[in-house]
Amino acid sequence: MTDTDLNPFDYDTHAVCAADTMTPADRYQELFIAVQTQRVFPDSKTFVDCAPRQHPERILEAYRASSAEPGFDLKGFVEEHFVTYEMKPTEFVANPNDSLSEHIDRLWPVLTRHPKQHPEHSSLLPLPHDYVVPGGRFTELYYWDSYFTMLGLDESGHCELLRAMADNFAFLIDTYGHVPNGNRSYYLSRSQPPVFALMTDLFEESGVHRASDYLPQLRKEHAFWTDGADRLRPGETHRRCVCLPDGSVLNRYWDERDTPREESYLEDIETARSSSRPAHEVYRDLRAGAESGWDFSSRWLGDPQRLSSIRTTQIIPVDLNSFLYKLERQIARLSEARGRHECAEEFAQRAANRLAAIDRYLWSEQRGAYFDFDWCLGQPRDNLTAATLTPLFVQVASDKQAARVAEIVRERLLAPGGLSTTEIGDSGEQWDRPNGWAPLQWIGIRGLQSYGHDALALQIEERWLSIVSHLFERESKLVEKYVLRPCTEHAGGGEYPLQDGFGWTNGVTRKLMQEDPNHEAHRCRAGNCRVD
Numbered sequence: 289m290t291d292t293d294l295n296p297f298d299y300d301t302h303a304v305c306a307a308d309t310m311t312p313a314d315r316y317q318e319l320f321i322a323v324q325t326q327r328v329f330p331d332s333k334t335f336v337d338c339a340p341r342q343h344p345e346r347i348l349e350a351y352r353a354s355s356a357e358p359g360f361d362l363k364g365f366v367e368e369h370f371v372t373y374e375m376k377p378t379e380f381v382a383n384p385n386d387s388l389s390e391h392i393d394r395l396w397p398v399l400t401r402h403p404k405q406h407p408e409h410s411s412l413l414p415l416p417h418d419y420v421v422p423g424g425r426f427t428e429l430y431y432w433d434s435y436f437t438m439l440g441l442d443e444s445g446h447c448e449l450l451r452a453m454a455d456n457f458a459f460l461i462d463t464y465g466h467v468p469n470g471n472r473s474y475y476l477s478r479s480q481p482p483v484f485a486l487m488t489d490l491f492e493e494s495g496v497h498r499a500s501d502y503l504p505q506l507r508k509e510h511a512f513w514t515d516g517a518d519r520l521r522p523g524e525t526h527r528r529c530v531c532l533p534d535g536s537v538l539n540r541y542w543d544e545r546d547t548p549r550e551e552s553y554l555e556d557i558e559t560a561r562s563s564s565r566p567a568h569e570v571y572r573d574l575r576a577g578a579e580s581g582w583d584f585s586s587r588w589l590g591d592p593q594r595l596s597s598i599r600t601t602q603i604i605p606v607d608l609n610s611f612l613y614k615l616e617r618q619i620a621r622l623s624e625a626r627g628r629h630e631c632a633e634e635f636a637q638r639a640a641n642r643l644a645a646i647d648r649y650l651w652s653e654q655r656g657a658y659f660d661f662d663w664c665l666g667q668p669r670d671n672l673t674a675a676t677l678t679p680l681f682v683q684v685a686s687d688k689q690a691a692r693v694a695e696i697v698r699e700r701l702l703a704p705g706g707l708s709t710t711e712i713g714d715s716g717e718q719w720d721r722p723n724g725w726a727p728l729q730w731i732g733i734r735g736l737q738s739y740g741h742d743a744l745a746l747q748i749e750e751r752w753l754s755i756v757s758h759l760f761e762r763e764s765k766l767v768e769k770y771v772l773r774p775c776t777e778h779a780g781g782g783e784y785p786l787q788d789g790f791g792w793t794n795g796v797t798r799k800l801m802q803e804d805p806n807h808e809a810h811r812c813r814a815g816n817c818r819v820d
Contacts, residue, residue: 304403304459307413311474312336313550315344319351324553328363329372333425333551336474338370339407371407373427388760389801392794393444395766399423399791400449413471416459417452423789424768428470429456431480432581433792435487436727440795442494443802451496457484461505466512469579474551477544478579482611484509485618500622510615510635513539530604530663536645538604539612540663543575555783563596576600580608581727584782585719586712587660587673593715602664606650607678607731613642614682643684650679656692658685672700673710674728680735690739697732698744705755705772707732707748718782724752724772726796733800749800756797766793 312335313320323335340347347369354360386394399420406414412428419429420437434453441450460467467484469475485506488499516526517537524531528542546568548556556574560567577583577600590597616639624632649661652668658676660669676693679685685693701708706724713721729752736745756766758774768787769779 304414304416307463307473308409308411309413309473309476311476311550312411313474313547313553316348316351319348319355320550320553322355322362323366324550325557326362327554328366331425332553332555334372335366335370336411336472336550337373337427338366339373339410341369341371344409384764388757389798391760391764392440392766392798395789395794396420396441396444396446396449399789399794401427401429411473413468413473413476415456415471417456418449419453419456419471420449420791421789422768422787422791424787426470426787426789426791428472430470430791431467432483432727435483435490436730436792437795438487438490439730440798442490443798447494447496450491450494454487454491454496457487458502458505461508465508467509472551474549478542478575479512480579481581481608482509482513482615485611485615488618499618500625503619503622503626506615506619506622510612510619513612513615525663532645532649532663533666534648536641536648538609538642538645538649538661540602540604541576541579541600541608543572543579545575546572549575549578552783559596559598562594565596570596570598573598573600573602580605582709582719584717585673586710586715586717587669587671587675587719589715589717592671592712592720595717599662599664602662603669604649604661604663605675606646606658606660606673607675609642609646609650610678610682610684613639613646613684616642617682646679646684651689655696657696658689658693671710671712672696674701674707674732677707677728677732677735680739681731683738685739687739690735690741694736694739694741694744697736702744702747702751703772704751704774705770706752708772716781718769718779720781722771722773723769723779723781724755725769726752726793730796730799749803753797753800756793766790766797768793 324332329335350369351365354365400418401421402418403415406412415429420434420441421427422430422433438450438453457467460471461484464476466479469478469480488502488506491497492499513528515528517529520526520529520531520537522531522533522535528539529537530540531537548571556571559574560570563570573588577588577598580588580600582588584595584598586592588598588600588603589595590599616635620632620635620639623635650658652659657672658679659672660675662669677697680690680693700711703722703724706729708721709723709725709728710720719725729748733745733749755770755772755774759770760766762776765788767779768790771777771779
């Protein structure tokens with residue numbers, strides 16, 4: 289049986305409307321630049337998510353014919369020719385009698401989108417089935433967000449929606465060769481942390497599909513991340529691959545484009561202007577930072593105080609290579625189960641080679657933790673981040689390494705509200721202290737549990753649930769990120785305001801609450817819970 293014989297998924301590519309893969313910048317050219325640089329909308333993402341009222345070519349022709357006329361009103365032109373996405377009014381109101389888990393369960397329909405609502409010629413890439421969005425300004429499917437969201441969907445008993453999401457991800461890989469950052473045309477040039485292998489385990493555990501059914505998609509994703517690796521010599525790079533001095537190949541984040549991100553166009557231009565480096569290098573590193581999911585963090589910066597010092601493509605990340613180790617091990621395991629012994633041996637060897645490189649370049653025996661590696665400078669980075677727990681999460685660490693990581697996490701990253709993202713607290717970036725994020729709590733908790741460090745895992749879990757409950761008590765909502773201490777302050781930093789919703793917070797919190805049935809969050813009701 290060949291890979292092409294394995295397609296048990298419920299989607300018909302002919303039934304999905306054709307995607308317009310041209311990005312808004314390519315499609316609208318000088319009109320796009322005018323709208324973004326003149327701040328027609330306060331948020332750069334608003335315009336790239338607009339739907340045209342007529343064919344884009346007609347709109348561009350109309351703009352070129354009228355833009356030079358005296359008194360031309362750009363904002364009026366945009367309003368006439370585009371439909372701005374607006375959150376549909378919803379009757380959802382937090383019920384003061386709902387527990388936190390009941391509140392989350394009532395949110396899933398609010399965050400669910402339906403493919404039949406797809407606007408023609410917009411940047412939205414159509415999908416065959418319903419999907420769950422994060423919430424707020426994020427009105428599309430996101431890659432790594434979805435894994436953590438799915439944890440909650442599974443716990444809430446939404447088997448059909450989980451199946452729909454599974455088929456959507458298979459469709460994206462089959463259609464585009466990778467999972468884009470999100471299902472928007474302007475996200476096609478990059479992906480996000482490769483967690484599809486983790487998803488396949490969840491699909492099997494929940495009875496959606498066997499994990500081995502996804503072998504073709506797993507191999508396609510691996511090919512995307514390792515493109516060009518076999519041709520590299522020491523010191524050479526190609527896209528997401530870096531060949532190190534000993535011939536080992538590890539991965540970095542990348543983006544095929546070196547222009548401003550369309551959803552953050554003016555912000556990126558302003559960032560590049562404050563740098564002495566060529567603008568296209570800054571743009572590429574900003575885009576690669578967006579692929580990391582940590583957009584943005586001192587983790588990627590040369591100077592923690594300046595976003596313009598970003599150097600993402602020069603950094604080999606701990607978490608990315610841990611996820612790719614999991615992907616290679618998954619392909620090896622599932623290939624063996626399918627009787628494809630040569631493939632199993634090949635990917636087992638790939639995983640072994642990656643493990644050796646991780647131990648050589650990303651593990652610090654002296655400091656007792658995993659650190660990102662700056663391949664340009666030829667040395668480890670000196671900033672400890674929550675990513676140090678990812679090797680435990682995918683079980684790539686030895687027992688001794690795990691014990692040392694647990695010790696340093698307890699001493700330096702444990703906060704009153706859970707697991708800190710980094711130790712840097714004055715960068716102004718959202719993926720830095722004091723903010724905490726649901727996916728990092730899950731990775732840290734599960735990683736520590738895998739090596740028997742249950743007490744520390746429980747501390748992180750209880751502190752996180754308490755901080756989520758604390759805000760739910762005050763404001764009857766869940767949000768994208770949290771200040772990791774009981775306070776009235778909202779998490780800030782980054783390029784946009786705090787977003788409500790919120791997909792991965794809902795998913796991780798729902799899953800953790802189920803595993804800790806005695807936690808006070810179960811008794812927490814909107815406006816009527818207490819967190820000491």
